[in-house]
Amino acid sequence: MTSELTAAEAELVSEVEVAGLPSVDDPTKVAPKDARALTKTFLDRLTELEEGTHEYQYVRNTLIELNLSLVRYAARRFRNRSVEMEDIIQVGTIGLIKAIDRFDLSREVEFTTFAVPYIVGEIKRFFRDTSWAVHVPRRLQELRIDLAKANEELFQRFDRSPTTTELAEHLKLSEEEVVEGLVASNGYLTTSLDAPADHEAGGASRVTTYADRFGDVDPAMEIVENLHALKPLVGELDERDRRILQMRFGEELTQSEIGAELGVSQMHVSRLLTKSLTRLRRGLLAE
Incomplete structure (x- = not known):
C-alpha cells in the first residue's frame, strides 16, 4: 500500500x-x-x-x-x-x-x-x-495448532515429549482424535523424493536422494502372497487332487509317473490336474 x-x-x-x-x-x-x-x-x-x-x-x-x-x-x-x-x-x-x-x-x-x-x-x-502441502479438513488444520501448543506446554512441564494419552487429557480429546491430528500434521509440509539427502558410505559423504533409499520390490513377496491365498483353496480339494498337486509341483513328477503311481492313465491325470488348476484359478480371481 x-x-x-x-x-x-x-x-x-x-x-x-x-x-x-x-x-x-x-x-x-x-x-x-x-x-x-x-x-x-x-x-x-x-x-x-x-x-x-x-x-x-x-x-x-x-x-x-x-x-x-x-x-x-x-x-x-x-x-x-x-x-x-x-x-x-x-x-x-x-x-x-x-x-x-x-x-x-x-x-x-x-x-x-x-x-x-x-x-x-x-x-x-x-x-x-x-500453506498445507496436502489438503486436510479445517478441523484437523486447527487441531494441528492446538497440538503444537499443547506439546510445547507439556514439554516444559515434564521436560520430555508428552505421550498421546497426556496430549489427549490436556486437550480433553480422545486418543483417537489426537492420533488423527498428528497424522494429519504430516500433510503440512512435504519433501520431494528427488530432494538431496546426505548419506555416509565407506567413510565418505556422498549426496543421494530420498528415492535412492527406497528398496526394490522383492519378487519373492508375490510368491508368498499367492501361497497364502492358495492355502485355503487347496484345502477345499479332495485328498486325491491334493496328492496329484503335491506329486506334480512338489515332487516334480511327470504326468506319466503320477499315473503309474495312482494306477491311472496319463490322460486322466492331465484332466484331473486341469480341473484342479481351473478351480484354484477361479478362486484366486474371485478373491
Missing part, C-alpha cells in the same frame, strides 16, 4: 480540508496515538460520503494508511512462518480494508479492537488455504 497520493487525490486535499478533515501529508508516519484520533475523525466522515466518489476514495485510502501499523503488529505473530513478511502484511491489509468497510460507529467499539480480529483472521485464512 503506497503512502503517496494520486494526482487526483492531491487536487482534492483542499476540498477535504474544507469538508472539515485535517490534512495528512504522510499517514504512515503518524504516531499510533494520533492515528487513533484521526481514524475516528475519518471514519465519521466516511459514513457521510457517497461510495465511489474521489473524496470517498481519498478518505478510505487515508484510513488504510493510518492503520497499517495494526497490520504490522498482527503480522509479527507469524514471523516464524516460511513466508516473506511483506506477503503477510499484504494479506493482513486485505483484512484491514474489510474492517474499514464493515465498521459501524454505532457499536461504540474502538476501531482497533474491531480491526485486529479481521486482520489476523485474513492472515490465518491465507496460511490455511495455501
Whole structure:
C-alpha cells in the first residue's frame, strides 16, 4: 500500500480540508496515538460520503494508511512462518480494508479492537488455504495448532515429549482424535523424493536422494502372497487332487509317473490336474 497520493487525490486535499478533515501529508508516519484520533475523525466522515466518489476514495485510502501499523503488529505473530513478511502484511491489509468497510460507529467499539480480529483472521485464512502441502479438513488444520501448543506446554512441564494419552487429557480429546491430528500434521509440509539427502558410505559423504533409499520390490513377496491365498483353496480339494498337486509341483513328477503311481492313465491325470488348476484359478480371481 503506497503512502503517496494520486494526482487526483492531491487536487482534492483542499476540498477535504474544507469538508472539515485535517490534512495528512504522510499517514504512515503518524504516531499510533494520533492515528487513533484521526481514524475516528475519518471514519465519521466516511459514513457521510457517497461510495465511489474521489473524496470517498481519498478518505478510505487515508484510513488504510493510518492503520497499517495494526497490520504490522498482527503480522509479527507469524514471523516464524516460511513466508516473506511483506506477503503477510499484504494479506493482513486485505483484512484491514474489510474492517474499514464493515465498521459501524454505532457499536461504540474502538476501531482497533474491531480491526485486529479481521486482520489476523485474513492472515490465518491465507496460511490455511495455501500453506498445507496436502489438503486436510479445517478441523484437523486447527487441531494441528492446538497440538503444537499443547506439546510445547507439556514439554516444559515434564521436560520430555508428552505421550498421546497426556496430549489427549490436556486437550480433553480422545486418543483417537489426537492420533488423527498428528497424522494429519504430516500433510503440512512435504519433501520431494528427488530432494538431496546426505548419506555416509565407506567413510565418505556422498549426496543421494530420498528415492535412492527406497528398496526394490522383492519378487519373492508375490510368491508368498499367492501361497497364502492358495492355502485355503487347496484345502477345499479332495485328498486325491491334493496328492496329484503335491506329486506334480512338489515332487516334480511327470504326468506319466503320477499315473503309474495312482494306477491311472496319463490322460486322466492331465484332466484331473486341469480341473484342479481351473478351480484354484477361479478362486484366486474371485478373491
